Amino acid sequence: MAISPTQRLIADSASVLQGAEAKVYKSSLGGVPVLIKHRFNKKYRHPILDGNLTKARVAGEARALIRCLRAGVSVPAIRMVDATEGVLGIEWIEGTSVRRLIPGAEPEDDEGHTSTEEEAMADYGVTIDEAMKLIGTELAKMHLADIIHGDLTTSNMMLRHPGRTGLPPRVYIIDFGLSYTSTLVEDKAVDLYVLERAFASTHPESESMFGSVLKSYEERMGKEWSAVKRRLEDVRMRGRKRSMVG
Amino acid sequence: MDSFTFDHLDAIAYYALYAPINNAASIRQRIVAAATADGPEGDREREEMNFAFIDASLITSLLHLQTGIHQAILTDSQGALRTKTVHSEILWSLNPTNNITEAIRRYGISDSTKSLLVVHIAPKSQSAEDLKAKLQRIVDGTLVPASTLAGITDWAKVKKYYKLNNDPALTATKTDEEEQHAVIDNIVTSSVAMKSVTG
Ligand SMILES: Nc1ncnc2c1ncn2[C@@H]1O[C@H](COP(=O)(O)OP(=O)(O)OP(=O)(O)O)[C@@H](O)[C@H]1O
Numbered sequence: 001m002a003i004s005p006t007q008r009l010i011a012d013s014a015s016v017l018q019g020a021e022a023k024v025y026k027s028s029l030g031g032v033p034v035l036i037k038h039r040f041n042k043k044y045r046h047p048i049l050d051g052n053l054t055k056a057r058v059a060g061e062a063r064a065l066i067r068c069l070r071a072g073v074s075v076p077a078i079r080m081v082d083a084t085e086g087v088l089g090i091e092w093i094e095g096t097s098v099r100r101l102i103p104g105a106e107p108e109d110d111e112g113h114t115s116t117e118e119e120a121m122a123d124y125g126v127t128i129d130e131a132m133k134l135i136g137t138e139l140a141k142m143h144l145a146d147i148i149h150g151d152l153t154t155s156n157m158m159l160r161h162p163g164r165t166g167l168p169p170r171v172y173i174i175d176f177g178l179s180y181t182s183t184l185v186e187d188k189a190v191d192l193y194v195l196e197r198a199f200a201s202t203h204p205e206s207e208s209m210f211g212s213v214l215k216s217y218e219e220r221m222g223k224e225w226s227a228v229k230r231r232l233e234d235v236r237m238r239g240r241k242r243s244m245v246g
Numbered sequence: 247m248d249s250f251t252f253d254h255l256d257a258i259a260y261y262a263l264y265a266p267i268n269n270a271a272s273i274r275q276r277i278v279a280a281a282t283a284d285g286p287e288g289d290r291e292r293e294e295m296n297f298a299f300i301d302a303s304l305i306t307s308l309l310h311l312q313t314g315i316h317q318a319i320l321t322d323s324q325g326a327l328r329t330k331t332v333h334s335e336i337l338w339s340l341n342p343t344n345n346i347t348e349a350i351r352r353y354g355i356s357d358s359t360k361s362l363l364v365v366h367i368a369p370k371s372q373s374a375e376d377l378k379a380k381l382q383r384i385v386d387g388t389l390v391p392a393s394t395l396a397g398i399t400d401w402a403k404v405k406k407y408y409k410l411n412n413d414p415a416l417t418a419t420k421t422d423e424e425e426q427h428a429v430i431d432n433i434v435t436s437s438v439a440m441k442s443v444t445g
Contacts, residue, residue, distance in 0.1 A: 004323065004324070005252075005254045005255050005319075005320060005323050006254070006320065008253075008254040009253075009254035012253060012254065028253075029252060029312075029316060030250045030251065030252055030312050030316070032309065032312075055443070058443065059440075059443035062439075062440040062443055063440070063443070063444075065436065065440075066433070066436055066437060066440060069415060069432060069433045069436055070410070070413040070414070070415055070433055071413070071414050071415060072413070072414040072415035072418045072419075072429075077432045077435060077436045077439075078435075078436035078437075078439040078440050079313065079435075079436075079439050080313070080316060080317065080320070080439050081317070081439055081440045081441075081442055081443055082320055082442075083442060083443050084324060089439070141414065144414075145414065
């Protein structure tokens, strides 16, 4: 069987990361750089079931991105969708993950990353504290639009490089593969708690960093903040109890 | 004529921008007539009019146009066109709803169209020469560089069709027109890219 255009696109692309569910590539469409996320078939799942599941996941991620764009949340734009092939193409962000820009991060658990060069936050035109504030604002805009990310970590946030792009520094929230919409305060609080835990486990002595995220989140949330704050305290308490028992 | 080329596709997309055009009504009549004409005469006329005629005022950037074209060609290559031809599929991909008639009415040429984008999808081996000759016969208008598109966009209409007016992304940029246009272009282009999984 002849290979499809999308398969050819992937074949000519440079691999960025091999994940458990998807393979990520850098490619180009009509000369415009794009990031291609290919959700491949799972050998152990039923082929038809798997095809439908893959389609639904691609569609789900695309929908989350367009919702964010309309809500003014900083996320990559969508460049192509081929759900049949399990492919989502998004705007290529010239930059790097926030995780790598915070000094002293624990080594990456996802071995797949190909690049390891050290980069400094200063090269990105912001201090760590400023970056945290940018993150808090984006998360608040996202939650005000009832979008739950579902997997907030410092790997799922990128800083755009101002020098290389000639554009101001900007934080992008990425990887909406687990996202969903919800108006529940509980879901928003858990979203934040997941990020707090991620900070604690990957960035030693990060309390003040997460504190800065929350501070700008609070400012942006306005009157919605107090309910989330209260619930976040509950969620933390439950987390602590669980870790004492377990 | 300009073109979009994609390394992974065997097709090339030629396009040209005319502003203003003086014979929108007669072009539209020819398209309608060609669709139903019988016999070899009909075939010849369909071949002559084998373009996507797009109202340029609804296109927010060349990337917007390129994205619609790319999705239409992908769909065609999968044998999954929702409309009759890859050219009408481009119009379908540009319109936010699933209504084909509406897509053609809004994004196609109408009697009041003042600026026109014409697109022709061809095998990469085909040159633009005979297309240019055809367009000279069809369009009475001024051929302008594609870069002038930015000044042609009817932003109010785009906002209305995409129901963008109450979106936070727009209210946040209402004091900076240039920024708002970039935001609209980003949303519209992304919507076109994901059209196949909308709804
Ligand atoms: N738009 C983008 N532009 C440039 N690089 C990106 C972009 N999106 C993601 N990346 C890079 O690719 C990596 C993987 O992207 P993403 O997290 O979306 O894929 P994933 O397969 O869901 O990853 P994971 O397995 O970590 O969940 C990111 O950590 C980031 O370094």
